[in-house]
Amino acid sequence: xxxxxxxxxxxxxxxxxxxxxxxxxxxxxxxxxxxxxxxxxxxxxxxxxxxxxxxxxxxxxxxxxxxxxxxxxxxxxxxxxxxxxxxxxxxxxxxxxxxxxxxxxxxxxxxxxxxxxxxxxxxxxxxxxxxxxxxxxxxxxxxxxxxxxxxxxxxxxxxxxxxxxxxxxxxxxxxxxxxxxxxxxxxxxxxxxxxxxxxxxxxxxxxxxxxxxxxxxxxxxxxxxxxxxxxxxxxxxxxxxxxxxxxxxxxxxxxxxxxxxxxxxxxxxxxxxxxxxxxxxxxxxxxxxxxxxxxxxxxxxxxxxxxxxxxxxxxxxxxxxxxxxxxxxxxxxxxxxxxxxxxxxxxxxxxxxxxxxxxxxxxx
Amino acid sequence: xxxxxxxxxxxxxxxxxxxxxxxxxxxxxxxxxxxxxxxxxxxxxxxxxxxxxxxxxxxxxxxxxxxxxxxxxxxxxxxxxxxxxxxxxxxxxxxxxxxxxxxxxxxxxxxxxxxxxxxxxxxxxxxxxxxxxxxxxxxxxxxxxxxxxxxxxxxxxxxxxxxxxxxxxxxxxxxxxxxxxxxxxxxxxxxxxxxxxxxxxxxxxxxxxxxxxxxxxxxxxxxxxxxxxxxxxxxxxxxxxxxxxxxxxxxxxxxxxxxxxxxxxxxxxxxxxx
Amino acid sequence: xxxxxxxxxxxxxxxxxxxxxxxxxxxxxxxxxxxxxxxxxxxxxxxxxxxxxxxxxxxxxxxxxxxxxxxxxxxxxxxxxxxxxxxxxxxxxxxxxxxxxxxxxxxxxxxxxxxxxxxxxxxxxxxxxxxxxxxxxxxxxxxxxxxxxxxxxxxxxxxxxxxxxxxxxxxxxxxxxxxxxxxxxxxxxxxxxxxxxxxxxxxxxxxxxxxxxxxxxxxxxxxxxxxxxxxxxxxxxxxxxxxxxxxxxxxxxxxxxxxxxxxxxxxxxxxxxxxxxxxxxxxxxxxxxxxxxxxx
Numbered sequence: 001x002x003x004x005x006x007x008x009x010x011x012x013x014x015x016x017x018x019x020x021x022x023x024x025x026x027x028x029x030x031x032x033x034x035x036x037x038x039x040x041x042x043x044x045x046x047x048x049x050x051x052x053x054x055x056x057x058x059x060x061x062x063x064x065x066x067x068x069x070x071x072x073x074x075x076x077x078x079x080x081x082x083x084x085x086x087x088x089x090x091x092x093x094x095x096x097x098x099x100x101x102x103x104x105x106x107x108x109x110x111x112x113x114x115x116x117x118x119x120x121x122x123x124x125x126x127x128x129x130x131x132x133x134x135x136x137x138x139x140x141x142x143x144x145x146x147x148x149x150x151x152x153x154x155x156x157x158x159x160x161x162x163x164x165x166x167x168x169x170x171x172x173x174x175x176x177x178x179x180x181x182x183x184x185x186x187x188x189x190x191x192x193x194x195x196x197x198x199x200x201x202x203x204x205x206x207x208x209x210x211x212x213x214x215x216x217x218x219x220x221x222x223x224x225x226x227x228x229x230x231x232x233x234x235x236x237x238x239x240x241x242x243x244x245x246x247x248x249x250x251x252x253x254x255x256x257x258x259x260x261x262x263x264x265x266x267x268x269x270x271x272x273x274x275x276x277x278x279x280x281x282x283x284x285x286x287x288x289x290x291x292x293x294x295x296x297x298x299x300x301x302x303x304x305x306x307x308x309x310x311x312x313x314x315x316x317x318x319x320x321x322x323x324x325x326x327x328x329x330x331x332x333x334x335x336x337x338x339x340x341x342x343x344x345x346x347x348x349x350x351x352x353x354x355x356x357x358x359x360x361x362x363x364x
Numbered sequence: 365x366x367x368x369x370x371x372x373x374x375x376x377x378x379x380x381x382x383x384x385x386x387x388x389x390x391x392x393x394x395x396x397x398x399x400x401x402x403x404x405x406x407x408x409x410x411x412x413x414x415x416x417x418x419x420x421x422x423x424x425x426x427x428x429x430x431x432x433x434x435x436x437x438x439x440x441x442x443x444x445x446x447x448x449x450x451x452x453x454x455x456x457x458x459x460x461x462x463x464x465x466x467x468x469x470x471x472x473x474x475x476x477x478x479x480x481x482x483x484x485x486x487x488x489x490x491x492x493x494x495x496x497x498x499x500x501x502x503x504x505x506x507x508x509x510x511x512x513x514x515x516x517x518x519x520x521x522x523x524x525x526x527x528x529x530x531x532x533x534x535x536x537x538x539x540x541x542x543x544x545x546x547x548x549x550x551x552x553x554x555x556x557x558x559x560x561x562x563x564x565x566x567x568x569x570x571x572x573x574x575x576x577x578x579x580x581x582x583x584x585x586x587x588x589x590x591x592x593x594x595x596x597x598x599x600x601x602x603x604x605x606x607x608x609x610x611x612x613x614x615x616x617x618x619x620x621x622x623x624x625x626x627x628x629x630x631x632x633x634x635x636x637x638x
Numbered sequence: 639x640x641x642x643x644x645x646x647x648x649x650x651x652x653x654x655x656x657x658x659x660x661x662x663x664x665x666x667x668x669x670x671x672x673x674x675x676x677x678x679x680x681x682x683x684x685x686x687x688x689x690x691x692x693x694x695x696x697x698x699x700x701x702x703x704x705x706x707x708x709x710x711x712x713x714x715x716x717x718x719x720x721x722x723x724x725x726x727x728x729x730x731x732x733x734x735x736x737x738x739x740x741x742x743x744x745x746x747x748x749x750x751x752x753x754x755x756x757x758x759x760x761x762x763x764x765x766x767x768x769x770x771x772x773x774x775x776x777x778x779x780x781x782x783x784x785x786x787x788x789x790x791x792x793x794x795x796x797x798x799x800x801x802x803x804x805x806x807x808x809x810x811x812x813x814x815x816x817x818x819x820x821x822x823x824x825x826x827x828x829x830x831x832x833x834x835x836x837x838x839x840x841x842x843x844x845x846x847x848x849x850x851x852x853x854x855x856x857x858x859x860x861x862x863x864x865x866x867x868x869x870x871x872x873x874x875x876x877x878x879x880x881x882x883x884x885x886x887x888x889x890x891x892x893x894x895x896x897x898x899x900x901x902x903x904x905x906x907x908x909x910x911x912x913x914x915x916x917x918x919x920x921x922x923x924x925x926x927x928x929x930x931x932x933x934x
Contacts, residue, residue, distance in 0.1 A: 051532050072538035084529035088551045098537035145537075371838075375734050382731055383748045386806070390751070392774055393763045405772045455658035464651035465643045474662065479921045480670050481867055483890050484910045487676060487903055488669035491684050511661035541650075570756040572870045573890075577898055588758040592874055595762055602766050609759040620754040624747055627754070631811065632818035 001062050001075075001152040001185050002027050003048065008057035010043050010209075017043040019209040020057065025202075030179050030186045032196035034232070035206035041189045044206070045155050048187060050074050061153065072101075074153075077146030081158040083138045085130040091117070091141050092126040098149045116144040120178060136167045143178060154179070154186040160195060172199050193233050197221070205229055227355035230280050230348055236312070236323045238348070241279040241297075245349070252279055252349065256318040259297045264344045268360045277358065280348035283312070286324035288332070289341030296339035297322070301332055315340060390613070397421070397606035404602050417603065424607040428597065432583060433590035434611075440505045440575075440586060441568045445561050447510035452560060453553075455511070456519035457545050461531065471520075474513045483573075490577060504578040505586065509568065515560045518630070522556040523549060559630030562623055566616055587612045677907035684903055696908035706909060708884060709892040712797065716888060717865040719801040720808070724861060725854065728809050732816035733846065746817070750810035757807065761874030764803045765790065768875075790876065793885035800886050803871055808864070812857050819853030820846070859924040863917050869894065889913050 003025040010018040018040040025031050033041040046052040048059065050071035059066050066074055085094050092113055099109035117123040120140040130138055139159060146154060159175070160168045176199045179186045190196050196203050197217045205212040205220065213225040224230035230238050242255040252261045261279065289296040299315035299322060306312075311328045314321050315338060324340055332338060349358045391411075396404060397420055399413040424430065458464070459471055489508055490499070498504040526549060534544045550557070572588045579585050585593070591608055598604045620627055676682070681691035700706045731749065735742055752760065767774045768789035776786045789799040823846070831841045847854075869890040872880060880887035880895070889909065897906035 046532075049532075049536060051535065071532075071536045076536060078533065078536045080529040080533060082527055082529055084527065084533035086530065086534075086548055088548075097534075097539075101538035101543075145533075149537075372739070375737060375739060379731070379734055379739070379745050383745055386748050386752060386809070388774070389760065389763050389767060389806070392767065396766065407772060407777065409772065409774060409777055451658040451661060454654045458651040458654035462647050462651040462654070463641050463643050464648040465645075466648075467643070467651070470655075473667075477662075477666050477670060479918060480666075481863070481914060481917050483867060483869075483893060484673050484914045485666065485669040486893075487897055487907050487910065488672035489665055490897075491672075491676075491687065491903070492664065492669070494684065495687060508661070508665040511658040513662060513666065516658060566754050570754075570758075572756075572758050572873070573894070576873075577894075588756050588870075591756075591758055591762065592878065595765075595874070596877060602769075605762055606766065609762050612759040613755045613763075616754045616756070617751055620751065621747065624750070628746070628750065628814055631814050 002060075003153060003185060003187070004060040005044075005048075006058045006060070008044070008047060008054045008059060010040070010047060010052060011055045017209050018047070018054075019211075021211055023204055023211065023214055025185060025187065025204075027185055028183050029201045030176070030188065030199060031202050031204055032200040033187060033189045033204045033206065034193060034196040035191065035212075036232070037191055038208075039206045040209040041191075041204075041206050042157055043209075045157055045187060045189050048153070049076055049078050049155050075151050076153045076155055077149065077151035078155040079139070079142045079146050079157065079159045081161060083130070083142040083162075085138055085141055085145070087130055089129075090126065091122065091128050091130070091133070094130065094141055095144045095148050098145060102149065112148055113144070116148045119147070119181065120144045120174070134167075135163045136171055139163065139171055140174070143175070147178075147182060147184070152185065154182075154184050156186065156188045158189050158191070160190070160192075168195070175199065194235065197233065205232065207232075223357070224348065225357055227278060227280065227350040227357075230350070230357075234282055236283050236325075238280045238282050239322045239324075241281075241317070241322075242352075243277050243279040245275050245277050252277065252347075254279065254297060254317075257298065259295070261295055261297075261342060261347060263347060263349065263359070265347075265359045267349075267358055276352040278350040278352055278355075280350060281342055281346065283323045283325040284310075285343045285346035286326060286340045287343060288326050288330050289339040290330070294341060296341040298337060298339050301334055301336045301338055304332055304334055313338070390617070393606045393609055393613070396602055397610050399603050401601070401603060405600075420603045420607040421611070424594075424598075424604040424611075427604065428590060428594040428608075429582060430587075430590065430594075430608065430611065433585050433587045436502075436505070436584060437569060437587040439502060441565050443502075443506045444509040444568050445564045447506070448512055448515060448564050449557060449561055451511040452515040452519050453545065453550060453557075455516045456523050457549065459516065459520045460523035461541075475517065478513050478517075486573070486577065493578060499578055500580045500584050502584075505575055505584070508574075512560075512564070515564070518560060518633070519553060519556055522553050526552055555626060555629075558623065559626045562619070562627050563630055566619070566627075569612075569616060673907050673910060676903055677911045679904045679907070682903055684901075696904040697912075699905055700909050700912065705884070705887070706889075706892060709880075709887045709889045712886060713866055713868070713888045715797055716800060716804070716868055717862055719797065720804045720865050721858060721861045723801070724805045724808055724812055725857060727805065728812035728857075729816055729850075729854070731809070732813045732820055733842065735813070735817060736820045746813070749813050752807045753810040755807075757870035758874040760807065761803060761871050764799075764806075765875055765877075768799050791882050793881070793883040796876070796881040796885040800868070800871060800875060800881075803875065804865065804868065807871075808861070812861070815857055816850070816853060819850050823849045855927060856924070859920055863920055866913065866917060866920075 005021045005023045008018060008021040009016065021044060033044060035041050043052060047054050050066065050069060054067065061074065086097065089097065092110070095113040095116055096109045099112060104112070114123060114126070117126060120143050122137055122140045122144065125133060125137060130141065133141065142159070156175070160171055163171060172195055175188070188200065200217055202215060203217050203220055204214045207228055213220055213229050220229060221233050224233065227240070231240065243252045244255065245252055246260075249267055250263055252263060253259070254261070297317055299317040301313055302316050302321070303314035304311060306328065307325075309328075310325045311332070313324045313326060313332065315324060316322070322340070350356060351358055395411055395413065398416045398418065399410070400415065400417055403410055403413050459467065493499050493504045493508075496503070498507070530548060531544055534548055539547070570588060571586070575586045575589045576592075579589060591612060594608055595605055598608075677696055678692045678694065679689050680693045680695045682689050735745055770776060770786050770788045770791070773789070775789070779787065787795055789795050827845050827849070828841055831845055836844065867890055868888050872886050872888055872891050876882075876886060880891045890913070893906050893909045893913070896902045896909060
């Protein structure tokens, strides 16, 4: 089912937790709501669930305005961070609980519950109590309980944050698999950008209650709307240089150095180009420039670390550490002065005050 | 090493002596209750009677209407325990899960009234019950004890420790508040509820001053009140007095030994909270 | 569901609270006010609940009544006798129980037994133990050459007898609270002190006692308050009398007697309020000192 938020706002006392959110999530999509803690993503999810009522704005499920509709009538399933399984009920009883509340006959409820348990691969654990299960298994039970009443929307609140690293990888694949099998609109809250990047169709990025960007993960990574989006995604994070845009609106000079970079993408049209800018380069968009005549950023290597196929260099530029992921073919030692070249169309340029991305991207 | 063994031995000796002093009165009570009248008042005392006179219990039981006293005590204990559990569950739910106007003030006032000693309430409560025509009725023995601020406080603390997400999940599953309370919260709070019920049952079984004041006819007396009047009648027939005392004391000791975990934890938790 | 109070939630809460509030309001809160008012009723017909006259004479009566002062004095003696003995004994036993010993649970169970028993019934048992001629206590004291003591008929000895009974009865409760307090003390302090070469007595004095001070304080106040309210023991131990020559007449006994023996509700209420004031002050002291965290 399609989910639409129109100017949705949530205020707690005087704090605006969510500020005029306008987003449309299409039917069958898996959307991650991403952002640092306290950015309002869980609040947004709770509003979709009906556990919080928005102070302003409208929420539509399909064509139906749901603002005044109680959670139990919204046709949603929800999985909580701590799973919220009923500790005194067996796994089977936990999964059957929503059906029991809907007065589904016992036999039918049990059949549906067993079917769902099979889907999430816990059909061998039905007689156990939640306390006897591992974190991953509890997670599966919680998903089964959320899905058993065949909801139209599945909401997950930081479902993986209580799991250890290995299980987290496994469970996120599982969530993806189950979601694609049931083809249900799924909204998933997380603060882990890697998690969001790996499983979602689209990411909704928020900060301080404000919408930042909503698009497929790769697009968000390649074409961030602003400096915050750029720096929130990616590990190691994007390198940011204070710089100034020169009069020709093509060259950027990096402050405190003699290095000048010529942009390969055009500026956005109709933009009043601020001259004080921030240049952003992702570590993997650097290469070692050996041609003395070509442009690049000069710096002294302070650390070389081999990570898998690549080398991670820490290079000192203007007392700041710049990280670059480069091919190991060229031997570089600690102490070497290197020139970091930038792959074409990979530079990002942000206005200092607004953080807005100044470059035009062909995709948009 | 040797010194340590010596001090360990010292610790055990002290604890055993102390423990003996604690249970000796009960041993002595049971021993006396089984003696023939001519074995009671002798020096040096005899610990094990020649023949166990179980008939002392029958004699005591029939000399005063102990059957009636026991029935009354059971009625009062069961009714007030069940009633208190119900009022406590409902009130603790409101105080822990519903954010209503004046909640914190109301709770503070209730806690504040716990400071007032029960003796202050005795006289006005007697007048209230007299006006209601309940003196010397079960109502007087039961109804004032159907709610306890202390129990509400204890259960509220327990309810607060149950994660909020559980009620969210239940809400999404289509479970009403009232149903959530009875089918999720109450089963989860079972240990706390057992503690509350046990402390209540023990207190109610042993209560003396209140039943003494609100009962006047023999038919309405509870066991402790009945025992004091029996003690006047029995005078120095200590074997009968001890038999009657055993009948009151032993059920609580047995209950305690079976369920001591709940009682001791409850006392310790309430104590630490202050 | 948003966590702000609304009219609807308040109505719902009232529904949940109604049964408890009805009982508590009628039998806990109303009588607090009522008994205060009653202490000023100097001419009162309780059957018809008609007050003919109000005044301060109930208070002036009790403050001039030597019997009231006697019961205050007796109660004080009882408190001073019970509280320190009980605290020292229970602290000692709790410390012993807190060591690495076998059967700890068993000992704890045994010490707590008296607490769950009927005061009236155990008082009657102790009446038998205190028996001058054939009582167990005098028999044991005989081993140490003590000649038989008239525990229950000698006005000098009635109060000690009452104190022995009260200490025995209440010991288990204090031990449980002390044990809970002891288990809250981080074992590392003891290890550190051991490394510094502190003997077990020094460790007790320098770690246990100061770190346990808030527990000790809590127990002291609770014990004092409960001791101030002693009644059941007196009634049962002395067969409904306040001891030989009123030697065990306590404040609650005085209230009981004025109320139930003489049907003088005004005087009884005034005495009850006097007791309340004493306990109230003690509670305030507890709250005040408790807030300031004793000793650390």
